[in-house]
Amino acid sequence: MMKENTLSYAIRLACAGGLLAAGVSIPAFAQTEPSIQRVEITGSSLRRTANETALPVTVLGRADIEKSGVQTTEELLGQISTVSSAGGQVNGGQSGLTTYGKSAVSLRGLGSDKTLVLVNGRRLANFAGGATSGADVNINAIPLSAIERVEVLQDGASGVYGSDAIAGVVNFILRKDFKGIELSGLHGQPTEGGGAKQNKIGLVAGFGDYDNDRFSVVVSAAFEKEGNLLGAARDYAKSDTNLPYYAGGATETGRIEGTWDFPGTATAFDAGKNTRSATNPYGISGTGYGNPSAKLGQCAEIGMAPRSGLGFGSGAPNNALSTPNCTFDTGPFVSLVPNRKFTGGTMSGRFKVNENNELYASGLFSKNEFTNPIQPAPLRQAFYAGNTRFIGSGVEPALLIHPSNPNYKIAADYLNSVGLGAMVGHTLAVSQRTFLLGSRTTNDIAKQHQLVLGGKGMIGNLNYDVAYVHNKSKTDGNVIDGFASIFELSKVLNNPATHWNPWAPLGQQSPEVAKLIDATKYSGPTIAAKSKNEGIDAKVDGTLMTLPAGEVGIAAGLQARDESFDLTPAPATLTGDVIGLGGAITSVHAKRSVWALFAETEVPFTKQLTGNLAVRRDSYSDFGKTTNYKASVRYQPMESVVARASVGSGFRAPSLTALYAPQQVNTSEQFTDPQFPGNGQIQVTSIAGGNPNLKPEESDQYSIGLVLAPSKSFTASFDWYNIKVDGLIAAPSAQQIVSGYRRGAAGFDQLVEVLPSGEISKIFQFNANVNSVKTQGMDVDLRFRENLMGGKFTANLNGTWVKKFDLVNTDGEIEDSVGTIVRPDGNPLVASPTGVILKWKHNLSVGYQTGPWTATLTQRYYKGYRTANDLDGNPHHVKGQDQYDLVASWSGWRSLKLSVGVRNLFDKQPPLFIHNGSQFQSGYDVYQYDPRGRFAYVSASYKF
Incomplete structure (x- = not known):
């Protein structure tokens, strides 16, 4: 055991408070210094307390989650200021897109494929969907009710974790220390009506006492159902035409x-x-x-x-x-919120072999079912x-x-x-809009499994942890109406x-x-996809020696896993013969083996200065080997000040689908040809697919931070980050290709075929290492807590300011991508196929707790940004918006807890938004605004 001084405890509390926009209520400082056991913190293989790390790690505890008012894991992460809509994916954004219900998180706007998602410190299988999936994790496969805490490392960590951790790490720690039975339920719905009602039932049960009974088991189950919401139910989305700002161009009859x-x-x-x-x-x-x-x-x-x-x-x-x-006006028919059913469960068990060793097992299962009705299919x-x-x-x-x-x-x-x-x-x-076939309705079922079997303990002075890990993601796509x-x-x-x-x-x-x-008419399967990874990992950590300034920590280990991705189209989709699905789907069968060796050491140079170095060697059977490092220092010159800094390299291996998806003929997404703007949104033949010659993306990053605790009531942290990624893997969008070709950018003439009339007839959208990006900015976290009028008052502000997000596009131009989704000429940015890099985003919450009552009011704010041009070619800007959430709870009788909450308390409508071709919904930004509007809910839980 070790004790923390006052500043260290303040820092740990500041971290533990989280970056949520939802009522974080942290107790006032204790008058005595608590003892904190060393544990493994995300971003390192060494055991330490949260305050000891030189990296900016945010810990969101169970209490923080409950006070946030969020109802899904997607909503939880969506309120963290370092999470960007650019490069991510949300449920509501899937309408008209073959995402199969995936939600993905993107830190720093660098993309969900460069954000590593872990459960209990171990990888999940990447999401199995269409031929462009397999590069990121579906975060909604993780049941919110099963999460004990979330640790968010806002710093690159490829040197510790390997591929995917360029932008940072999100580690979900599931509940494993619980005794008794807890039942919970929730009902919520928009006050405006139209659909999107939500119901949830949860169960958590814990058995056994690890110290006395030599075992403990915790299981959880969650059942959720959410109704759909169509564009016709919202004034701002009920038409795809709003002159003079935007006009629809969907295929007509x-x-x-x-x-x-x-x-x-x-x-x-x-x-x-x-x-x-x-x-x-x-x-x-x-x-x-x-x-x-x-x-x-x-x-x-x-x-x-x-x-x-x-x-x-x-x-x-x-x-x-x-x-x-x-x-054809698609607005009334487009789904703003899909029908969703979720069933999930987790298990965690421990068995004490002796005082120094234990066996453990954990498991996760989830099933997400999305039923999504959209407009009748076009055919031309x-x-x-x-x-x-x-x-x-x-x-x-x-x-x-x-x-x-x-x-x-x-x-x-x-x-x-x-x-x-x-x-x-x-x-x-x-041309035709096939009304007689009815609305196209898809039914996609995505399942996620994880099983971990292992043992850990101590051998001599070393801690060890060895485990077998099995992960699988499986998706079954189906169409049930409106197709032929x-x-x-x-x-x-x-x-x-x-x-x-x-x-x-x-x-x-x-x-x-x-x-x-x-x-x-055709109803039946579209695809069956499966993504797997399984293997073993082993590591040891402990103390190498003791110096006058403290202990020298070491850690080392190895990992080996096999990865595979299999996509089997149904016969009808293999030929491209199902109307409204976007063309032929080709089978994919790919696999690779990965092994890694890693080592880490932490050296206390003085009582005030500590340094850490991690080195990792990864070997991929299909593209080679790479070595990466992470170095950091932590300096505490006085009790109220901590300075920290880190530097490191990173890489991301190309996904199996990016490498091996067959090149095939399809129909492109919609785009506007600058040479023929009167033609509106059009589609042409597209040749797209994988590229076995891809190289890994490589990165360099550094960060510098300062944590201040001038009093027991106030803490502040400021962390500057700088990340550069070379060799970005991308399949350029249709609009990017056409716009680049029309402005004469180098290389784009190789990506198009043109008719004698001058109109474009075909584009080529292969994966390639085509870009680089550099981003800089600062994370700010301010926290105040004090006893007030017999209760506890808290005020927390967390924000991220982005100074730079410069992307070098295919023709060598630098695109300033902060606060805009388009280039100065109005054409789409390469960096914003989804979402926007916001200049500033923050969450400000104030909370008060007295006796059994707790209330929290939260402001969610983002600075305005530029959207696509209006129909007259004039630049258009979205105004900044703030929304308020209110959550109140009472726990004054036994183990009963009652809560009521309202998200978007004042029912603010979205600012007018002109999209750049990245979404099918009109009138609002699907990545910044929840179309449910004001959403009220009640919840209750009782522990036996």
Whole structure:
């Protein structure tokens, strides 16, 4: 045992208070100095107390979590100021994206793939989803009710932990010291209504006394259910058009895409075939030749909205021709909050072999089920790209209306009226929004398992810990409504005998045609994915010698594990034949072996100055070996001051999917072509996939910090950080490629194919080591606590200020990415495919506790930032926003605790937001605002 002096205790309390925006209520300082047992702290293999470390480690205790008002692990981490929306993922952001319900955390905005997530100090399996997953952990696989504390290391630690720890480490410590049975429940819902109700039930049970019974076992279980919320339920999100700020461009029903003059000859095809040319001047155009319903002023009758802009931008027959169009308003149909069901459980057991040795086991299981309804699927010629079922079939890869169809007259009259009479008499390709199929509804089930079996204790003067670790993440994707076989649907509608009407009100067809369409529907699996890692780790730590200034600590160990990722598409998705899923999904089967040796020492040079050095050697079977280090010093010249600093190197190995995902044909995400802005948001053929020649990302970092405790009531810490990462692995977005090509940036001409008309028909989105980034900033933590009026008063402020986030993009330009999601010219930043690097973000909470009553009021604030330009090309800025949360609890009868809380107490609406193509929702930033608005809840717990 060792004792802490007053400053050390203050520092430890400041760390233990956490960085939450939710009522952290820390007791006033004790009058005697408590004894604190040494334990392993995140960021080191040596045992010490939290105050001893030279690294900025934040510890969020169970009490802090309960007072925060958060209901999921995602919400918990989302309120930490060093967590950035850039490079992360949230549940609400998944609508329209194939994320399979993943939530991921990004420290410093460097990306979730560079933030290491641990449970009880050990890795989880990376999330298994689509072919672009496998690089990060789904944090919502960890049940919030099972967490005893969270330790957040806000400093690079590849030298200690290996890959993924460039930005820092989030270590979830699960509950293992508990006796009795505790039941808990919660009900919450938005006060505005519309859905998104939440219900939770939790159980924690502990048996045995380790000291007296020689064993202890703690188990927990959690059951959660959350309803969905659609855009139609919120005024700011119910339309994807808000002039003059933004306008939707989603695929409409009935747009004439061009003449189809090559019947029966489709073999290999993509969006660049059957295009306008000298022999076929009215061939397929990405922007089309207008919509007959728009000309008649009947967009609303077909479930669309009027849209201005060119029918086609350039090329034959008339560059200046403008044709009327409709557009589909996705706003009401987009899911803001998905349906979610969660079931999870944990187990922790210890058995005392003797006074110095024990055996232990721990396990985690969780099941997240997401059911997500979104708008009916679009279908146009570009979306046929990569669908192998059409090759040699004689079925045309487009939706066609033949001159023999009685409804062809609608098209003929329109074409003659706008000067396109030369197209009359040709078979026409048209676009559709498939209303008769219903809303697309996916059902994705993600499971996470962890099993640890080990032993630890003492041999001589050394502590040892040896364990076998097994981790698995498994995802099963399914579609349950609103989907169909593109091939079968095209086969039915393209039959000249099927007199379908592309301009029927709301897509309604005759009973005979409707029956044929219904027969093409597909419901069933999409993917089965599995990510595994298993292996052993062993380490020892202890005292090497004793110097006049104190003990010299040492630690050493080894780790060995096998990693694998397997993705098996369902037959229908393997061919790219399911409408609305974005193209073919190709199987992935990859594996690697990893081993590592590491050592660490800590030397007290004087009573005031301590130094630490860690070195790690990692070997990957598929790309080689790397050595990294971490060095730090801690200096305490007086009782009220601590200075600390660290320097280190880091690396991140390419994920298995980044290396080995097959290169395949798909449809790109939406983008705007700067050369044809009137075309709105479009999509083209995309060739994307892995790159087996990738090299690891490498980093260098340093940090300098100062902790002050001028009194027992007040502590303050300031930590400056500087991180540089080279060789960033990225698959450039469609918008980045197109914008780079149009401005003539070097190398981008290799990533596009262009039609004779000048329009882009194909892009290449392969993974590559293409960028570097440097970020600097400061973390601030101020804490005050004092006895007041017979109770305990606390006030805490935690914030992060980012001075620099400079990313060198593919063409060598430096992008200043702080406080903006776009470049100065309005094009998207490479650094912000999701979220924004906020200039300043803080959480300020005040709490008061008297007797059985506790109340905490929290302010969550972020500084405003620039969004995409409005439709007139003017820069647009989001205003800074503060929201307030209030939590109150009472525990005045036995072991009963009752709580009520309100998040977003004043029901603040989101500031107007213009996205850069990184989300499907409109009107608000999905990464900064909770669309539930004011959310009220009640909870209760009782311990037996």
